[in-house]
Each structure stands twice: as structure tokens, then as C-alpha cells.
Amino acid sequence: MQILFDGGTVENYLKRVKSWLDANPNEVLTFIFTNPEGVSIKDVWKPAFDNSGITPLAYVPPSRPVRRTEWPTLGQLINAGKRVVVFFDPGADTGGVDFILPQFEMIWEDPFSPTDKNFPCRVDRTRGPLSNDDHAHLINHNLNVNLIPIGDGVLVSDRANAATTNSIATILGHANGCAPFASGRAPNFVLLDWVNVGDGPAAVNRLNGF
Structure with a gap:
């Protein structure tokens, strides 16, 4: 998988993001990824998150979809050590990965x-x-x-x-x-x-x- 203008692999990009998160412990980051090629969420995307070290930081809602008024505050996410929220466009709802959330449902x-x-x-x-x-x-x-x-x-x-x-x-x-x-x-x-x-x-x- 390549990001725009051949900026390298998604996994290497996520590793750079992980370094930034480690250096900024009071920041919360949201990813909104597109997956137009329909690359497997479970077999390709999740290992990239796992190998980068971001998976333990990813927020998993108790149920989904999450209403606009039901999201935790920034302070609650920081205190829980869940400082990354991950959305994907169509495909996430069938990915079987609990922290990868279907964007258009929310x-x-x-x-x-x-x-x-x-x-x-x-x-x-x-x-x-x-x-x-x-x-x-x-x-x-x-x-x-x-x-x-x-x-x-x-x-x-x-x-x-x-x-x-x-x-x-x-x-x-x-x-x-x-x-x-x-x-x-x-x-x-x-x-x-x-x-x-x-x-x-x-x-x-x-x-x-x-």
C-alpha cells in the first residue's frame, strides 16, 4: 500500500505517527482512511497498525455506531491511554477489526x-x-x-x-x-x-x- 505521491508504505507512515504520539502524550489523533482498492482490513491494514505500535492506543467504543453525543471527551481518551480514533470509508464494517470504525455510519x-x-x-x-x-x-x-x-x-x-x-x-x-x-x-x-x-x-x- 502506498500513500499519496508515493510517500512510502502505510506501516512506515504509522510508525512516524507513533513516534509523534510518544513525544506528545496529551494529543489525540483521528485517522480517516480511504480504501478504494478494497484491501483486506483484517489481513493487511490491521498488521500495519499492529507493527507500528499504534493498536494499543486505538479507541474501541463499547458499541457502534457511536452517536455524536456519545463520544468520550479528549480528557477521557487521554486518561484512558486511547489517543487514536480510526475511521475507514466503506469496507470497515466488514473488516472484523474492533478499532477500525465505519466512517459513514458515524x-x-x-x-x-x-x-x-x-x-x-x-x-x-x-x-x-x-x-x-x-x-x-x-x-x-x-x-x-x-x-x-x-x-x-x-x-x-x-x-x-x-x-x-x-x-x-x-x-x-x-x-x-x-x-x-x-x-x-x-x-x-x-x-x-x-x-x-x-x-x-x-x-x-x-x-x-x-
Whole structure:
């Protein structure tokens, strides 16, 4: 398995994350992985977590799906030594691994790979049995350019406009556009490309009330 732009194996990436977690014992981290090739959760993904040393840190809910209001606080996760939450898109629900959680049963998303800089919002990807209001939600704030607008087209991340896309005003505007679909709440997750460009952390701080 390779991560984007051939950054190495997932296992080696997880080992780097484990080192960061060891150096930052009061931080809680959430993974949201995609698995478009349908690689075995049990036979391939779980060993990568095991070999990296992250599995003992992974939170296992007492039952699932978990309602938005039922998640432990950051303090409770830190005190319990369970500082990693792992979500996967379709496939996790049949993986048979207790700490790998099916994303769309607990987190809804607005449209993925948007090409409209205004980021119009709607509930695009979700799954029962919980109501959407019982889900957390994620905004896909990763602007793309369609290089070949024929058929499904060829989408690539819009690096040239990343500073504007990742500005506080643009991120907050997107979040506000999705708020009516979440009873006025700010998003729980903001997906960005080129996270080292623009003001993503500052925007998220604003969304968190800081």
C-alpha cells in the first residue's frame, strides 16, 4: 500500500505517527482512511497498525455506531491511554477489526473533490442506522481542477489557489454553508489539501471557538 505521491508504505507512515504520539502524550489523533482498492482490513491494514505500535492506543467504543453525543471527551481518551480514533470509508464494517470504525455510519460528508470555489454544501455521503443529526460531519475543503472535462474528467488538486482555498474566510464560509445541515454546528473535521499553505490551523481554531 502506498500513500499519496508515493510517500512510502502505510506501516512506515504509522510508525512516524507513533513516534509523534510518544513525544506528545496529551494529543489525540483521528485517522480517516480511504480504501478504494478494497484491501483486506483484517489481513493487511490491521498488521500495519499492529507493527507500528499504534493498536494499543486505538479507541474501541463499547458499541457502534457511536452517536455524536456519545463520544468520550479528549480528557477521557487521554486518561484512558486511547489517543487514536480510526475511521475507514466503506469496507470497515466488514473488516472484523474492533478499532477500525465505519466512517459513514458515524460521519457524514459533503461532496468530495469539489471544483466550485464556493463549496456548495449538501449531505452527500452517509449511511444508517443513525440519523444524520446523530452523525459527526466532515467538510471536503479540497478544491480541485478538472483538467479534461470529458466524461468523469481528470481532477487534480488546485495547488495554484491553495493559499486562497485554505484561508480563514474561505474555510469558515464553507463551514457556515454546511451548518444548516448539522443543526448549526461547526464541522468536526475539515479536509484540506496542501495543509502547509494558507491558514488552516487558524481557521480550525476559530471553528473551535478559540
